[in-house]
Amino acid sequence: MAQTTYLEAIRQALDEEMARDPSVVLLGEDIGVYGGAFGATQGLLARYGWERVVDTPISETAIVGAAIGMSYTGLRPVAEMQFMDFIACCFEQLANFAAKSHYRWGAPVPIVVRGPSGGGVHAGPFHSANPEMYFVHTPGLKVVCPATAYDAKGLLKSAIRDNNPVLFFEHKFLYRRVKEDLPAEDYSVPLGQAAVRRAGRDLTIVSYAAMVQASLEAAASLADDGIEAEVLDLRTLVPLDRETILASVRKTNKLLVVHEDTRTGGMAGEIAALVCSEAFDDLDGPIVRVTAPDAPVPSAPALEEGFLPNAAGIADAARRLAQA
Amino acid sequence: MQLTLTREQQLELYYFMRLNRALEERLDRLARQGKIVGGLYSSLGQEAISVGSAYALEPGDWIAPMVRNIGSLLVRGYSAREIFTQNMGRANSPTNARDNASHLGDLSVRHVVSPISMLGDLIPVMTGVAMGARFLGQKRVAMTWIGDGGSSTGAFHEGLNFAAVQRAPLVLVLENNQWAYSTPVARQVPLRDLADRARAYGVPGAIVDGNDVLAVYRAAKQAVDQARAGHGPVLIEAKTMRMRGHAQHDPAEYVPKKMMEYWKARDPIARYERALTVGKLWSAADKKQIDARIERELDEAVEFAESSPLPGAKEAGEIESGVYCEGCHEIAPEWQRAKEELLPPKSAVAARWVVNDFGAFEEHAPRDIVMQTAAPKAAAKRAPARRTAHAKVTKSSKARKARG
Amino acid sequence: MAVNVLMPQMGESIFEGTVTKWLKKPGDKVERDEPLFEISTDKVDAEIPAPAAGVLKEIKVPEGQTVPVQTVVAIIDGTGAAEVTPAPASAAVKEEAAAAKAKGAAAPVAAKPETKAAPAAPAAAAIPSAPAAASSDGRRIHSSPLVRRLAKENNIDLAQLSGTGAGGRISKRDILAAIAAGGARAGAAGAGAAPISGGAIAVPRERIYFGRYDVAPMSVMRQKIAEHMVASKRTSPHVYSIEEADMTGIAQLRARVKDEFEKRHETKLTFMPFFLRAAVEALRAFPVVNSSVDGTNLVMHRDINLGIAVALETGLIVPVIRGADEKNFLGLQRAVNDLAERARTKKLKPEEVLDSTFSITNPGSVGGLMGLPVINQPNVAILGIGAIQKRPVVIGDAIGIRSMVYLTLSYDHRAVDGAIAHQFMIKVKTSLEKWDEEIL
Numbered sequence A: 001m002a003q004t005t006y007l008e009a010i011r012q013a014l015d016e017e018m019a020r021d022p023s024v025v026l027l028g029e030d031i032g033v034y035g036g037a038f039g040a041t042q043g044l045l046a047r048y049g050w051e052r053v054v055d056t057p058i059s060e061t062a063i064v065g066a067a068i069g070m071s072y073t074g075l076r077p078v079a080e081m082q083f084m085d086f087i088a089c090c091f092e093q094l095a096n097f098a099a100k101s102h103y104r105w106g107a108p109v110p111i112v113v114r115g116p117s118g119g120g121v122h123a124g125p126f127h128s129a130n131p132e133m134y135f136v137h138t139p140g141l142k143v144v145c146p147a148t149a150y151d152a153k154g155l156l157k158s159a160i161r162d163n164n165p166v167l168f169f170e171h172k173f174l175y176r177r178v179k180e181d182l183p184a185e186d187y188s189v190p191l192g193q194a195a196v197r198r199a200g201r202d203l204t205i206v207s208y209a210a211m212v213q214a215s216l217e218a219a220a221s222l223a224d225d226g227i228e229a230e231v232l233d234l235r236t237l238v239p240l241d242r243e244t245i246l247a248s249v250r251k252t253n254k255l256l257v258v259h260e261d262t263r264t265g266g267m268a269g270e271i272a273a274l275v276c277s278e279a280f281d282d283l284d285g286p287i288v289r290v291t292a293p294d295a296p297v298p299s300a301p302a303l304e305e306g307f308l309p310n311a312a313g314i315a316d317a318a319r320r321l322a323q324a
Numbered sequence B: 001m002q003l004t005l006t007r008e009q010q011l012e013l014y015y016f017m018r019l020n021r022a023l024e025e026r027l028d029r030l031a032r033q034g035k036i037v038g039g040l041y042s043s044l045g046q047e048a049i050s051v052g053s054a055y056a057l058e059p060g061d062w063i064a065p066m067v068r069n070i071g072s073l074l075v076r077g078y079s080a081r082e083i084f085t086q087n088m089g090r091a092n093s094p095t096n097a098r099d100n101a102s103h104l105g106d107l108s109v110r111h112v113v114s115p116i117s118m119l120g121d122l123i124p125v126m127t128g129v130a131m132g133a134r135f136l137g138q139k140r141v142a143m144t145w146i147g148d149g150g151s152s153t154g155a156f157h158e159g160l161n162f163a164a165v166q167r168a169p170l171v172l173v174l175e176n177n178q179w180a181y182s183t184p185v186a187r188q189v190p191l192r193d194l195a196d197r198a199r200a201y202g203v204p205g206a207i208v209d210g211n212d213v214l215a216v217y218r219a220a221k222q223a224v225d226q227a228r229a230g231h232g233p234v235l236i237e238a239k240t241m242r243m244r245g246h247a248q249h250d251p252a253e254y255v256p257k258k259m260m261e262y263w264k265a266r267d268p269i270a271r272y273e274r275a276l277t278v279g280k281l282w283s284a285a286d287k288k289q290i291d292a293r294i295e296r297e298l299d300e301a302v303e304f305a306e307s308s309p310l311p312g313a314k315e316a317g318e319i320e321s322g323v324y325c326e327g328c329h330e331i332a333p334e335w336q337r338a339k340e341e342l343l344p345p346k347s348a349v350a351a352r353w354v355v356n357d358f359g360a361f362e363e364h365a366p367r368d369i370v371m372q373t374a375a376p377k378a379a380a381k382r383a384p385a386r387r388t389a390h391a392k393v394t395k396s397s398k399a400r401k402a403r404g
Numbered sequence C: 001m002a003v004n005v006l007m008p009q010m011g012e013s014i015f016e017g018t019v020t021k022w023l024k025k026p027g028d029k030v031e032r033d034e035p036l037f038e039i040s041t042d043k044v045d046a047e048i049p050a051p052a053a054g055v056l057k058e059i060k061v062p063e064g065q066t067v068p069v070q071t072v073v074a075i076i077d078g079t080g081a082a083e084v085t086p087a088p089a090s091a092a093v094k095e096e097a098a099a100a101k102a103k104g105a106a107a108p109v110a111a112k113p114e115t116k117a118a119p120a121a122p123a124a125a126a127i128p129s130a131p132a133a134a135s136s137d138g139r140r141i142h143s144s145p146l147v148r149r150l151a152k153e154n155n156i157d158l159a160q161l162s163g164t165g166a167g168g169r170i171s172k173r174d175i176l177a178a179i180a181a182g183g184a185r186a187g188a189a190g191a192g193a194a195p196i197s198g199g200a201i202a203v204p205r206e207r208i209y210f211g212r213y214d215v216a217p218m219s220v221m222r223q224k225i226a227e228h229m230v231a232s233k234r235t236s237p238h239v240y241s242i243e244e245a246d247m248t249g250i251a252q253l254r255a256r257v258k259d260e261f262e263k264r265h266e267t268k269l270t271f272m273p274f275f276l277r278a279a280v281e282a283l284r285a286f287p288v289v290n291s292s293v294d295g296t297n298l299v300m301h302r303d304i305n306l307g308i309a310v311a312l313e314t315g316l317i318v319p320v321i322r323g324a325d326e327k328n329f330l331g332l333q334r335a336v337n338d339l340a341e342r343a344r345t346k347k348l349k350p351e352e353v354l355d356s357t358f359s360i361t362n363p364g365s366v367g368g369l370m371g372l373p374v375i376n377q378p379n380v381a382i383l384g385i386g387a388i389q390k391r392p393v394v395i396g397d398a399i400g401i402r403s404m405v406y407l408t409l410s411y412d413h414r415a416v417d418g419a420i421a422h423q424f425m426i427k428v429k430t431s432l433e434k435w436d437e438e439i440l
Helices: A006-020 A044-048 A060-072 A084-105 A132-136 A149-161 A210-224 A242-252 A267-282 A301-307 A311-323 B007-032 B047-054 B070-075 B080-087 B122-135 B154-166 B194-200 B213-228 B257-264 B268-278 B284-306 B313-317 B376-382 B395-403 C089-104 C145-153 C172-181 C183-190 C220-235 C248-265 C272-285 C329-344 C418-433
Strands: A024-028 A053-055 A076-080 A112-117 A142-144 A166-171 A195-198 A203-207 A229-233 A236-238 A255-262 A288-292 B062-064 B142-147 B170-176 B205-209 B234-239 C002-006 C016-022 C035-040 C045-049 C054-059 C066-068 C072-078 C238-246 C291-294 C297-300 C306-308 C310-312 C315-317 C358-361 C381-385 C389-395 C398-412
Touching: A006 A024, A006 A044, A006 A149, A006 A166, A024 A060, A044 A053, A060 A076, A060 A084, A060 B122, A060 B154, A076 A149, A084 A112, A084 A132, A084 A166, A084 B122, A112 A149, A132 A142, A132 A166, A132 A236, A132 A267, A142 A149, A149 A166, A195 A210, A203 A210, A203 A242, A203 A311, A210 A229, A210 A255, A210 A311, A229 A242, A242 A267, A255 A267, A255 A311, A267 A288, A267 C145, A288 A311, B007 B047, B007 B070, B007 B080, B007 B213, B007 B268, B007 B284, B007 C045, B047 B070, B047 B142, B047 B170, B047 B213, B047 B234, B047 B268, B062 B122, B070 B080, B080 B284, B122 B142, B122 B154, B122 B170, B154 B170, B170 B194, B170 B213, B194 B205, B194 B234, B205 B213, B213 B234, B213 B268, C035 C072, C145 C172, C220 C315, C238 C418, C248 C329, C248 C398, C272 C306, C272 C329, C272 C358, C272 C381, C272 C418, C306 C329, C310 C329, C381 C418, C398 C418
Parallel strands: A024 A053, A024 A076, A076 A112, A112 A166, A142 A166, A203 A229, A203 A255, A255 A288, B062 B142, B142 B170, B170 B234, B205 B234, C306 C358, C358 C381
Antiparallel strands: A142 A236, A195 A229, C002 C072, C016 C035, C016 C066, C035 C045, C054 C072, C238 C398, C291 C297, C310 C315, C381 C398, C389 C398
C-alpha cells in the first residue's frame, strides 16, 4: 500500500473527524469546489455538502470571527488560512476575542485555525513565514507544529477535539516530501507531548516542524564522527512538554535548539530560559541556537537557501558544542 | 410576539427603560465614590434603542451587547446585581472580577455573547453565531449593536459582508448617536444616513427614530421576523444622541450646547411617558408604583454588590486558572434537525459551481461618474447644522491646562 | 464606625485630582449620596456624593490640594446600617505577608536563607585558585555548572584537575574520570580530609537514600534552624566552660514565698529570673561576654538584651528581653513568662526576636543534666542551665544533700578567652549561691 503523505494525512484527519462528528465544519477561501489551494480539503465538499464546507470571501477576520461565533453554538469549526502568513489579518480576533473568552466569561472556543507555514519553496516574504510565536506568547491559545505525517493526522484530530482555540501550523515544505505508513484504525496524538525521535547521549537537539527532519539528517552525519545526538520533536509549542526537554538535558548535559523561525523572540530563547532555570547544574556547555536570521524571508532561491537553517549548519553547530 | 403589544408589554417597555436609566445613575454615583473598577459608559438618551430592539427577540435568540446596551441585558434577563458586581470588580461578578463594563456573557441560558473592547469584532462573531444556530436547525436570530464610529472598522465591513453573502439570520442595530468619542459623525463617515451602507451589502436598511421606543420595537420586530424567515441580515439605523460624554471622565464640552438642548427635548423616556399617559395606558399611580419598585430593586442590588467580596489572595493565587478549558466544559450543541442530513450519504452534493450571471458589460445598465456641477455652497445648504459641527478645544479645558 | 472617603478615579487615564470645594465641614451631618465635595481633574470637574451616612469627622485633604486617586480625603463617622468597607485586596495580601515575615523571623538569623534547596550557588565554589604564589598563574578555573556540582558532590578540588574541554575547560568527561580515579579518596572525606572551600560538604545521595525510608520535608522553621546552626558553628570556634552552683538557698526562698508572690503579682515564680539576674551581674563584670564580632572589631554592646530560648512543638525560638539590666526581679519574671507564653501561642512581634546580646537556654527544663548549646549569632556566648537536682556534695569535710545545678557556657574563642569565661561562670555561681535580694 502506498504511503500517506503529510498533506494526505491532514485531509484524512479532516475527513474522519467530519464523519465522526457532524458538528465539525470547515471554513476558508477556496476550500470547497477547489479543494483548497494545496488540496488539503479535496473531496470534502462532495462528501459533506455546502453547509459543512463553506467557501468564504477574502476576509480572515470574518472567517475566524464566524468560526468563534459558530463555536459558541457548540460546533467545532476548522478555519483554513490559505497561507499562515495571512493570520496577521485576523490577529485581533485570535488574540483579543478567542484567546480571552474562556478566561473572562467561561466561554470555551473550540476552534482550529490551520494552514501552511514555513519556507523552502521560494514563495517570498508573504508566503513563507513562521508566525507561531505571536500566538505562543498569547495565553489562551494552543500552538501545534507537526513534523511527520503520523503526527499531522493524530495532532489535528486532537486539535479538533480540544475545547480550546488551537493554531495548527502545517509546514508546506513537508506536505508532499514526508510520508509514511499510517494505521488504518482511528488514533490521535495528545497535545503537549514531545517525542524523542532519536536517542543519544552527547547532546540534545530540540526542534519542531521541518527542522526535525533536518536535525535527524544532521544527527546521522554526527554519528559518523562518533557524536551521538538525541533529537527531540516538540510537536506542540503550547502546551510545552517541559519534562521531556529537561530529562534529556539532564542526561546529555548539552542543548542545541533549532527552528526555522527567526532568532529574536523565537522558541529557542524560551527553551533556553526554561533549561537555565530548571537544569542549570546539569549543563556542561552553553545553550546554542540555530535559527533563521532576523530578516523577512527572501524570495530568490540562493537567498532563501542561505536564510534557512539546514542539516549541514545544524551538524556544524552541534559538533562545536559537543567538543566544547 | 405580535407587532402590536399588550398593555402589560407596553408598561414593561417603560419599566426596562426606566430601570436602565436609574441603574446607570447609580453607577455614576458609585463611580464618583470611587467604587467602580474600569471605564463607565453611559447610554443616557439611548435607552429606547437597547430596550426596544432587544424586546423584539424570542427566547433562545442571541444578543451581543456593546457598552451602551445595558438595557438589552436587562431585557434578556440579567439582574441589576450582576451589572453592579461586574462594574465594581467583585469576586462574584459574572466574570469573577476579571473584566469590567458590559464585558460579560452567558453561553448556555441567556445566549449573550460578551463583547471585547475593540469595535466591530462582534459582527463577524455574531454572524458565526447566526450561522451556527441555522446549521443546527434552530430558528434563531442573532442581534448585536454598533455605533456610528464603530462602523468605520474593517471588522464591520468584513462581518456584514460575510453575513450578507451567507444570508445569515443577523440583525445589526446601528446606533447613530452623532458622536464617536470626540469625533462628530460627519468626520467619521461620508454619509448622512448610515443605513445607506446596507445597499453596499445587498441587505435591507431601515432608518428609525431611536428615541421612540415603539418605533424601534416595530422596526426590530420586522427585521427579526425577516431574518428568522431566512431572508438574510438586516441593518437598522437608529438615530439618537449621546447625552453624556464618551465615558465617565469625558465632560463632552466639544458638543454644542444647542445640540444637547435639541435632543433633551426629545428624551425617549419623557416622550414615552407622555405617550402612555395620552393613550390612557397608565395612571400616575401606576408610574409611581413602577418607579418605586425600581428604586427598591436598585437599593437591594447596590447593597448586595457593596457587601460582595473583592477578589483577594485566593483569586490572586489562581490567576492562571481558566486560561484554558481543560475538562471544565462539556460542549454539546442543541441539535434541532436530523444529524443524518449532514453525514454521508445524505450530505453528498455535486461539487461544482452554478454560475447564473456571467458578469459581462452588456447585461448591466451603463453608469457614468456623476460630476458635481453645482457650486459648493449650494451643497452646504442641503445639510446645515451637521456640517458646521467641529470639535473645538473649549475655554474651560484650556483654562484647566493653564492652571496646571 | 469610620468610613473612608476617597478621591475617585474619574477615568482610566486620570491619576490625581484636586479638591476644589468642601460642601460640608467637620461635625456636619451627612446623608448617603448627598453631595460632599467638589473636585477638578485633567478632564472633568465633578461633584462627589458621600459614600455613607453619618457625621463628617475629619477632613484630611483641604481645598486646593491635589492628591493621587484612592487617597483618603476625609473620614465619616458612620451610623446606621453596616457600611462595609471591604478590605482591598492589597491590604489583605499585605497582612498575610507581614504575618509570614513574623513567622520567618523566628530563628535568630545571621545567614540569609536561600529560597530553593539548590546546591550552593556556583559563586561559593568559584574557587580563587592558588594565592599569589610565584608558580601559580592565578587563573580562574573554567568548568561548567554540571562539573562544579559533580566536584562538590564528590569532594574533588577542581584546582587539582586539568581540563580537556574547549579552552582548557574542565569538562564532564574530565570530572567523571577524576571521580572514577579518586573514588576511594572521596569515601574517606569524613575523617577530616583536605579542607573544602566554601559551602557545606554534600554527601552523595545514594549514601543517604538506601534501604527503606520515608522522606519528610523540613518545615521552613526547621530549615532556618538548620541553616543558623551550621552557620554559627562555622563562624564561632566554640569552647565550653562548666560550673556547678548550689541552688539550695534559692530553692528554699522560692518555696517559701512562691504562693505569696504568685498571688500578689499574678504571675508564676520560676527559677529563671534568678539565673537572669546572675547573668546580668556577670555580664556587667565581664563586658566582653556581651559583645559581637565584626571582622576585626569587637562590638561592645552597652545594652544587655537577653535572648531566652523557648522550645516549641515545631522547633525553637529566641525572644529577647531588652534592657534586662534595667529590670528588677519582678520585671524579669514577668518578661520571661510573657515572652514564653506568646512564643508558644505564636503571638510574638518580629522585633521581639531581634537584638539579643547574650542568650540563655534551659536544657534542664526537659530534664537534661547539662547541655553544650550552639551560640546564638551574633552573640559570643550562651549560657546553658541544667536540671536542678539534689545531689550529695562535700561541705567542709562532710557530705550534705544540696540542690545543685550544672551551668555551661559555650563561648566564641575569637572574643572570649578561657580565663574570662571561667571567671564569668564563677561570678554567676557566686551570685546564685549568695542570693540575698528580697524578691517579693
